[in-house]
Amino acid sequence: MVKAIPLNYPMDTQALLEVLRPLGDAVMLDSSQPKTEMRFGRFDILSAAPEILVRTDIQGVSIRRDGLWSSVATDPFDYLESLINQLDAQCEQTELPFKGGLIGFWSYDLGRSLETLPEHASTDIDLPWMQLGLYLWAFVIDHQNRSAWLVHQPKVSNRVMQRLAKIANNLGHEANTELFDFTLEHQWQANQSKQAYRQALEKIDHYIRAGDCYQINYAQRFKSQYTGDPYGAYQRLKSVAPTPFAAFIETDHGTLLSLSPERFLQVSATGAVETRPIKGTRPRGSTLEDDQQQIEELREASKDRAENLMIVDLLRNDLSRACKPGSVKVPELFAIETYPNVHHLVSAVTGQLAQGQSALSLLKQCFPGGSITGAPKIRAMEIIDELEPDRRSIYCGAIGYISADGRMDTNISIRTLLCQKGTIYCWAGGGIVADSDIDDEYQETLNKVNNLLSALS
Numbered sequence: 001m002v003k004a005i006p007l008n009y010p011m012d013t014q015a016l017l018e019v020l021r022p023l024g025d026a027v028m029l030d031s032s033q034p035k036t037e038m039r040f041g042r043f044d045i046l047s048a049a050p051e052i053l054v055r056t057d058i059q060g061v062s063i064r065r066d067g068l069w070s071s072v073a074t075d076p077f078d079y080l081e082s083l084i085n086q087l088d089a090q091c092e093q094t095e096l097p098f099k100g101g102l103i104g105f106w107s108y109d110l111g112r113s114l115e116t117l118p119e120h121a122s123t124d125i126d127l128p129w130m131q132l133g134l135y136l137w138a139f140v141i142d143h144q145n146r147s148a149w150l151v152h153q154p155k156v157s158n159r160v161m162q163r164l165a166k167i168a169n170n171l172g173h174e175a176n177t178e179l180f181d182f183t184l185e186h187q188w189q190a191n192q193s194k195q196a197y198r199q200a201l202e203k204i205d206h207y208i209r210a211g212d213c214y215q216i217n218y219a220q221r222f223k224s225q226y227t228g229d230p231y232g233a234y235q236r237l238k239s240v241a242p243t244p245f246a247a248f249i250e251t252d253h254g255t256l257l258s259l260s261p262e263r264f265l266q267v268s269a270t271g272a273v274e275t276r277p278i279k280g281t282r283p284r285g286s287t288l289e290d291d292q293q294q295i296e297e298l299r300e301a302s303k304d305r306a307e308n309l310m311i312v313d314l315l316r317n318d319l320s321r322a323c324k325p326g327s328v329k330v331p332e333l334f335a336i337e338t339y340p341n342v343h344h345l346v347s348a349v350t351g352q353l354a355q356g357q358s359a360l361s362l363l364k365q366c367f368p369g370g371s372i373t374g375a376p377k378i379r380a381m382e383i384i385d386e387l388e389p390d391r392r393s394i395y396c397g398a399i400g401y402i403s404a405d406g407r408m409d410t411n412i413s414i415r416t417l418l419c420q421k422g423t424i425y426c427w428a429g430g431g432i433v434a435d436s437d438i439d440d441e442y443q444e445t446l447n448k449v450n451n452l453l454s455a456l457s
Contacts, residue, residue, distance in 0.1 A: 002091035002099040002404065004140075005165045007148040010034065011141055013044055014178075015171045017231070017248070023048035025133050026250045027103045029401060029409075032242035033143035039337070040263065041244035044141040045098050045401060050133025051155075054079060054104075056113060057128045076113070076130055077364045080402070083134050084360070087404035088154055094269075096140050100153040101403040104132030105249060105256060105413065108392040111368050115378055120386050125393040125420065127253050137161065139168060153404070182232030184424070185225040188453050191389050192220055194442060200387040201438045207383055208434050215310050216374040216383055219429025220445060221390055222453060230255040230419035233456055237417070240455045241340055245411035247399045254420030256394055259452065260411040261339050262346075264369045264398045265362060267408040271353035273323060273362060277311045277371035278412075279431055280304030280345025283447045284338075295336055295343055304345050305334055307431045314370035314377060315349045322362040323351030341451040359408035363398070369412045372396035374431065394418055395427035415452065426452060 013028065020026045026048040031041035053064040056076040062069055063079075072079065084101060091099045110129040111117065137152035137160075150165050192200070197220060204216045226233070234248050234257045247258040263276040282298040285291030298304060312330055319328050332348035353362065373396075374380030385391075400410030418425045428445040 001154065002088050003152055003154070003161070004091060004093040004096060005150040005161060007139070007150055007165060008169050009141070009146050009148045011139070011148045011168065012171050013046065013141065016046055016139060016168060019167055019171075020046060020048040021250065025050055025053065027133070027135070028248040029103065029399075030238070030246040030248065031143060031244055032238065032246055039244070042142065042144045043097050044143070045103070045138050047103060047135040047138040050135050052083065052134040054083070054130070054132050054134075055128040056110065056130040077360050080132060081358065081360050084402060084404060089405040091151065091405070093149060093151070095145070096142070096149060096151055097407050097409065098138050098140055098401050098403045099151055099405055100136050100138065101134070101401060102132045103135050103138075103401045104130070105394060105397060105399045106130045106363070106367060107394045107397040108368050108372075110397065111381060114364065114367060115381065117381055118385050121388055121391045123391050125391070125418065125425065127393050127418065127420070131251055131253075137164070179235055180229040180232030182228035182230065182236065182456070183226060184456055185227060188222040188224050188426070188457070190220055190222050197442055198438050201432055201436065201441060203387060204383065204432045205434070205436075208432075213379050213383060214375045214433065215307060216380050216432045217372045217396075217429050218384070218432050218441075219388060219392065219395065219427050221395070222426045222428075222449070224424055225422055226419065226424045227422070230257060233257055233417070233419065233424065236455045237452055240451045241415065243339065243415065247411070249399065254418050256399065256413075256416065256418060258399050258411060258413055258416040260399070260413055260415050261337065261344060262371070262412040262414055264400070264410040264412045265359075265366060265408060266410075267353065267359040267362065267406065269405045269407050271406070273319060273351040273353060275315050275319065275349050275366075275369070276346055277308070277315055277349070277369070278344045278346050279308035279311050279371060281430070281444055281448060282343045284341055284343065295338070298343050298345055299334065299336060301345075303433060303435055307433050308334060308345050308347055310375050310433075311371045311431075312347045312349060314375045315366075318366040318370060319349060319351045319362075321365040322353060322357040324354045327352040342447060359402050359406055363408070363410070367398070368396060369398065372412055372414065372429070392427065393425070396429070415449065417452070424456070
């Protein structure tokens with residue numbers, strides 16, 4: 001039986017993270033609550049010191065156990081499934097989303113282990129295609145029910161858990177407002193000029209008109225050099241862009257700072273599935289009237305609605321691979337979601353896992369998310385590799401958890417930055433269709449990340 005120790009609420013997650021970071025491989029899945037009231041923000045999940053660490057890269061699958069790395073000849077998803085199946089799934093607190101399990105990331109480049117893709121784009125970031133830790137304990141903060149818990153698998157001793165619980169309860173109730181030091185050393189630099197961006201979109205237009213594809217999600221990358229603590233960057237980013245699917249993940253290869261507003265795949269304990277693709281973006285207005293005008297323009301934009309609908313159809317097909325026949329539905333189409341700097345056009349696709357399918361098998365069959373590739377997916381990924389100068393790394397992959405009881409929640413890692421060896425990377429992209437205006441598309445990519453880049457500058 002999974003145990004859940006009640007803790008004091010509210011909890012200072014910043015102070016808690018400071019305690020956990022020295023333990024190694026610290027992770028925080030951040031709902032941006034309770035200061036904001038976003039529709040999907042409820043739980044924060046924090047942990048560190050995983051029992052096992054699993055990585056996949058071009059060399060294959062590597063496992064770290066007891067501090068030692070070894071290679072294994074196996075499918076990474078099958079190996080992760082075996083780890084989950086070894087855990088106890090029963091818990092006295094059934095509402096808690098995480099009861100021990102996997103936390104980590106799947107980079108966009110993991111798609112290379114699932115499909116045969118060309119190798120045109122430069123590889124200049126050393127990040128695993130996938131890294132997940134098997135975390136046997138975690139702090140879970142429920143902002144809806146105003147409660148906090150330390151959950152742990154039976155394998156973890158009560159002595160260790162009592163020590164962690166005592167540390168957490170002694171953190172105090174007042175939020176720590178200390179800002180960690182973080183400084184950009186240079187201005188942000190894009191990996192392509194506006195003219196190069198224009199030429200790439202003209203090539204995409206050619207492919208669309210030739211019938212190769214209907215839509216391509218095209219992105220550009222920004223980078224700078226920095227000094228200081230990446231958590232200081234996360235603090236500043238979160239202050240300007242709180243989102244319900246945020247994350248802070250530390251690895252040997254760098255630190256991930258995700259301020260994603262987009263859910264990729266969620267699976268409940270009963271196998272209910274949801275994905276929420278974002279297609280269509282407008283900036284926030286400077287006045288209330290201007291803001292409402294931006295919303296109405298987005299709601300009625302035929303190009304954005306068509307783009308959104310294409311991806312909904314793609315995701316319906318992806319979910320159908322792992323869901324019961326007839327269970328895949330579209331309960332929300334063209335809903336407006338508002339964030340501090342942008343409005344998004346969002347739809348929801350739902351389903352029910354078929355017998356014999358799991359959260360991991362669903363993820364494998366749907367990865368990478370269709371909202372950030374284009375349609376049809378494989379041809380879109382080929383064109384992306386041909387036209388984008390650099391591989392995407394973590395951008396447009398996924399970050400999240402898979403719990404011992406079969407639950408899963410992952411984001412699409414947009415609005416996501418990587419701090420690695422003194423360099424910080426940030427990406428922005430948008431969906432390109434037949435009637436896309438190049439200048440508008442270029443500006444849309446800037447609208448999505450300007451507040452993030454400015455916050456760090």
